[in-house]
Amino acid sequence: GEPTPNTQNTQAGNPSAVNPANPNSLPRHETLYTSGTQWGPPANFNAIREWDYATGTEGLVYESLFHFDPNTSKLVPWLAQSGSWIDDKTYEIKLRPGVTWSDGKPFTAKDVVFTLELGKMETVPYHNIWEWIEKAEAVDDQTVKVTFSTANYQEWDFQLYGRAIVPQHIWQGRSEQEVLDGKNENPVGTGAYTYMSHDQDRVVWQRRDDWWGKTALKMEPKPKYIVDIVNSSNEVAMGLLLQKGMDLSNNFLPGAANLVKGNFGISTYYPEPPYMLSANTAFLVLNTTKKPMDDPAFRKALASSINTKQIVEGVYGNLVKPASPTGLLPQWEQFIDQSVVSQSGFTYDVAKAKKLLADAGYRDRDGDGLVENKDGSKINLNIIVPSGWTDWMEAIRVISASAKEAGISVTPDFPDFNALVDKRSKGDFDMLINNERQLSNSPWTYYDYMFQLPIQKTQNTVNFGRYENKELWKLVQQLDQVKTDDVEGMKKVISEIQKTHLEELPIIPLWYNGLWSQVSNTTWKNWPSSVGNAPKTAPTMWRNWMELGGFETLTQLQPNAS
Amino acid sequence: MSLRVSDLKVYYKTLKGQVKALDGVSFEVGDREILGLAGESGCGKTTLGKSLIRMDGRMRHIGGTVELDGEEMPIGDDRRMNAFRFHEVSLIPQYSMSALNPTRKIGKMVAELLHSRGVALDAGKLRGRLDAVGLPHEVLDRYPIELSGGMKQRVVMVVSTLLDPSLLIADEITSALDVSTQKAVAGALAAFRDDGLVKSMIFVTHDLSLTYQIADTIMVMYAGKLAEKAPAKEIVEAPRHPYTRLLINSLPEVGVRYADRKLTGIAGSPPSLLNPPKGCRFRDRCPLAFAQCEQEPPVVEVAPNHSVACWKA
């Protein structure tokens, strides 16, 4: 018969003759099609590989002790029933009773301890927690006690909701190599879904009907099947979305604004600009070891010369928002010290940029309209983004053009990603754009990213600009040790950090990248939206976002009967 | 009379106008006769040969008739001519070396060709013919590339005469060969006639001495017209047309030496056939030319079977 199952099986109540455990054709009305997270074939289901496990490995299969609600900035008990500091250096977690692994075994405190202790392996990404955790022990089946040498409260909260708990009875005895590189096929987790099948271009999850959360949390994710489609390209994703073959696209879809405005049945979180929630900040990273980027005056002049508005409107068609000069995401608005911003912040202002340059001694001596270094040597800066990242390529063209107006010669360049990473980690660049830090429970993660010390020979993930300011780094560490419920305490430290940041400006926040999310209402409705009393959770399947509300979104969906 | 050509005119259509390559030629070829056709390059020998079997795209039949065995051949009508080709008129082309389809075994090609012409293949006859030209029977199982030039030439001779055509046209088939091969090929041709495989033959060449060896009658053409036609012996021993005479005088014989007797060529060159001059076309080069040559000389039979187109003949 008709070979496009998109239209097939839509009549509700079709008993779907195929064996539900192994259906060759998934009933459309029970299936959620998503895309936008997985850029390669789903090659592993290893919760430790939090950068490339198949979409949903954590969140759908493996779960964490807590979730984090960015709207309230609160941890939400999940596998843990509660958690609390019993003294300044001891944290106690009470686990939820009655939780079982998908193979039927009970979930206990031993699993939690095992998972934390896995981090003692050097190559496990959270290995560094053992620099400040002293020990973790299972007091009884439902209680875990963690003792700290240094209580990094901010970072600990991050671990509490970010760390997927793996079953000891299965993972025990795995070698370091297997833990790091194992595919972990047929993952056994506590989550609401189990693995069903996967192929080069998709992974299929099936709902677990005995999931503990149904009773404990009164939550039930609605789709019986979730198919995550591997991204081949944005345009393909858009095509599928328009053809109603996809329900949730977490891709960056250029022109999404038109989709929302046009009559395509596609919607986004906001019905108007910026359409998307903000997910991370795009920074202009300056190599502060090089002249003239080592001069704060020059950096500030450069910041004032950038026409962020044109990037936001021209390149992104208003799909993003200009960033606060502090770089903190809108979700962290309360931590932005407006007085500091109004005093030391920057905005696009060519005249001011010119003045700053002139005042600092950068003058155009040879009349080519471009300023020279103080010693008269030419300034010729490169700005790089990976080749093929079209929106960024466009963005740095804008930056180059607007900097030129202020008299700074900046040339856009598009090296290959590998080459860029190489240059970046070796500090062999002038400027680049980076957005590798996501929204989290605390601005601390941002400051850690911006100012971490000491500088290594290769800076692989943080402080690419090699900005050395020990005072500032001390402040960041101090922030880490402020208790997470001490908002005022946090604000105080953050305000100090912001003051230095804006005065020194070693890294320039540009715009907030969106939590790209385009949804179709054809099969599923009640998607999160800013409008009315629609859910306000994050409409996404991105890795590490399931705990930030992504999973909750699934539980609020409703089948669209029509 | 096997072949009767009367006042045949065949022109080439070119950008600059019509090339009158054959401008009113009449002659006859009798049964069991070999007509040698000789003349300078460009005088219309090939054109005549082609006209009798298949005209190419640029040739136009302007006038005149051709009768073969009493039947008029529609030489200007490609379709109707087809009935005559191979059966009645056949051809050994100058390009024998490349006349065979390189990707078909010879035997197969012959069979397909015959089949397409609605003739059953007589294997015995074919083998007999191969024997006659001294080719082993295996050649039928070979591809043309596997044969030497001489073998290919003989294969083409056998193929062309397979249906015992009434008229066989051999156009310059020996001019690329050395003397000993020439002799062998010419011998084979004569044998075809002697064995009655072909009734009559037109043997085209520019080499008078070679023609003399096998032709019964020799026809000399000049600039698209007949100059002289006579039995071989007569034309060589008592040529009447000044052109023939000069032509013969320019042929070195074995033993003739420069030091002893200096031969001479014919001064000048033939006229362009695009706009040939009125009157005798040899006029400009002719040592005997006189006023009357302004008019075109008629072809006159000066002796039995000996026709000449010259006022002085």
Add this chain to the structure above:
Amino acid sequence: MLKLDNVTKVYRVGAFGGKTLTAVGDVSFDVRPGEVVSLIGESGSGKSTIGKMILGLTPVTGGSITLDGVPVAPGKEYYRHVQGVFQDPFSCYNPVFKADRVFQMIKEAYYPGVSAKDWAVRVNAAVRDVRLDPDQVLGRYPHQLSGGQLQRLLIARALLLDLKLLIADEITSMLDASTRIDVLNLLAELKERGLGVLYVTHDLSLGTYLAERTVVLRHGRVVEMGETDKVFGNPLHPYTRQLLAAVPRLHASWEEAEPVTDCPYHRGEASGGLFEAEEGHFVACARLESCPE
């Protein structure tokens, strides 16, 4: 003047030169100034190969070729004295250029200093030497000229140099009978000027017309050679006789010659000296008493 000593040419044939073919084997003869030597043989007997070797267009495998005692070294200097004219006059001219480019090339290589005017005078003289009217032939494309004219222009070209030896490879076989004789006469005149001419042909009648001496070649080997009168007046080798018999003559029909028997010399397999049958007449043949067979 020109001397060939046991000249041999072996071609490598087949993929990667797996097989060899001896095109010329142990050929020795010489050409003196003011002498025409005709080289006669059937197709494939190695005539052109010998011509090309003398002209340095193909390397010699064995033996030596010397001009005035000096081994030939193909190059500008050598070609000043030794030139060739080939069989097909039409293919000797680059069809996209005017025919007188052949003169121009000589000027460029040998007389760069000569002024255009002087050069024109010389060319005209040379063209007249070959009995052509410069006005009629110069400034035309090859296809606008007849074969005979082209062939004569090539000879004129050679005459512009300080020529000692001319290799004429089948220069008449593509020509009409009447033009042919003109070209032959021209060669004869060159001889009278003191040039040596090596005249290559397969037609004995043409060879005898000009040559003082004749070399008969078969399968790359000399079967008979000597003064033309003797070779043709008294052909000793059956192959020579056969060739002679194959020449079509005007007043006599083909005669039958005895077929060549299967002697290793005839097949071109054995090598060995020529026997001097009479003074100035050499032959390699089984029929002679001195023959090993």
Add this chain to the structure above:
Amino acid sequence: MRRYFGRKLLVYGLTFFVAVTINWMVPRFMPGDPVSSMVARTGASNPAAAETMRVYYTGLFGLDQPIWQQYFNFWATLFQGDFGISIWAFPTPVSEIILGAVPYTLALMIPAILLSWVVGNWFGAYAARRKALDNAVLPIGYILTAMPYMWLAVLLAWGLGVVAGLFPVAGGYSFSTRPNWSWDFFLDLLHHWTLPFASLFLAALGGWAIGMRNMIIYELESDYSNYLSALGAPQRLIRRYAFRNAVLPQITGLALQLGVLVAGALVTEIVFSYPGLGSLILKAIQNQDFFLLQGTFLFIVLGVLIANFIIDIVYVVVDPRTRAGMAGAQA
């Protein structure tokens, strides 16, 4: 014969060696280190952890050995059928990924190549010297050959996929099905296959048709055709002979074009995000996965070489001239 194939094998062997070497060399001498970008992607925030990982992966991929050693290892493992581990789809072996993609590519390429060749030749032969047809076939042929592969693909996708909605424009089969041996699934595959196939087929068609037309005209003017005409052979026979001879250069043409067709398949697969080798190559490039790149590239070289070899054999079988030539130059 032996010698001929010996030589061919030598050329092929050499080609293979050179191609593989280049393909091994290129990524290794290019700027950037795949391991550090891999580590960067893990987001290991702790410098020490990042360094441990870097050492670990460098060892895993054998990049810590001297370059010549890596080269020898590469060949050694290659002959064991081990193409290494993909970085992009870590830790899947490259061979596994390629094997998953090959059926799609072959299913697309083989019919497209063969059908376009057969149909194109047939059209060209049929049109040659038939004025009306010729005037239709030629322009269409030229437009088809002049179209960039991807544009033809985009047009088809847009017209028949997006606008008309007749065919899906992405994927090898519907996302709602999973591979199984059923008629429905086969139809689904076919449905997804149609547009990519059509674009490849059409793009190659014109070239063959025009090539054939020209060859046939040439053959129809050749001496053997003239001879047959002079003997009154019917056009049918002459055309048949001409076709046979004209097809021979087209066979060589096919060998010449294979590389181009592979490239065409690449962009076509990208437009339709068809899960074949082409998409893999693009992904491998985008993700700096040079083990995968090496693997796919190797596979293509092998495929082209084998196809060329087959064509060479076919050619020898059908053209007596090559056989005679092989026996030695002397006819």
Add this chain to the structure above:
Amino acid sequence: MTALQEVPAQDAQAPAVVRREALHFALRNGKLVTGLAIVLFLLLLGLLGPVLIGGTPNAYGTRPMQPPSGEHWFGTTTFGQDVFTQFVHGLRTTFAVGALGGGIAAVIGMLVGFVAGYRGGLIDEALNMFTNIVLVIPTLAVLLIINAYLGVRSVGAQALFIGLTSWPWAARAIRAQTFSLRTRDFVDLARLSGANTWKIITREIAPNMSSYLFMTFILLFGGSILIASSLDFIGLGPTEGISLGLMLQNANQWSAMQLGLWWWFIPPGAGITAVVGALYVANVGLDEVFNPKLRET
């Protein structure tokens, strides 16, 4: 890339006649005239268009996603860029890549073809093997790798890569032609006139097949444009400026097809097809002019 397979050696009989006739037939050859007219028109558009229209092709406009109108002849892109401006600039790049890539390929092809064909023997064997190797390696794949890793992204570099890899078939064809020409006596005669190999190749052999060389160049030209457009499309195009292939890539990447912005992806593709198609058609015309056998009688 198609029509000129190894066509058996041309009949070079008296090309001078052919040349004389050539003009006559050239002017009457509909294919040649139409093809050339289109190419010339587009070339002029590419050369003069950017000058007349001015503006930078990638400049953002204020009215994104406009369908064609009097103001924006070909409409605008997602960024409000004027498609027509991009088109004329792109044409220029496209011609540049074609001329450069085709030129380089033609030079290499001729060099290899001439030397292999003229010198023959071992040199021929070696060059042949080299040609075969380049031929069998799927060039696009190599281009992909080199391009991706070198990160050289200029029109010139792109053309260079294309030129370096697309010559083999031309070399083969030229070699075959040279092979048949080098046995002509006039080559020997040139040697007898003291000419060296280089002079013979350039002054005797090459002029003799000038029409063939020209047609080869045309095909290489068209081929280069097509390859370049493929490269652009998969993201290996020049990073600065605009080309028709880049326009296609942009249109595709920014989902013009899904958003119904047909005016964004139709013109560049049509432009490439028109340039290459017209070149090919002109080529058939030329072929017919120089090769009477193909002429319709």
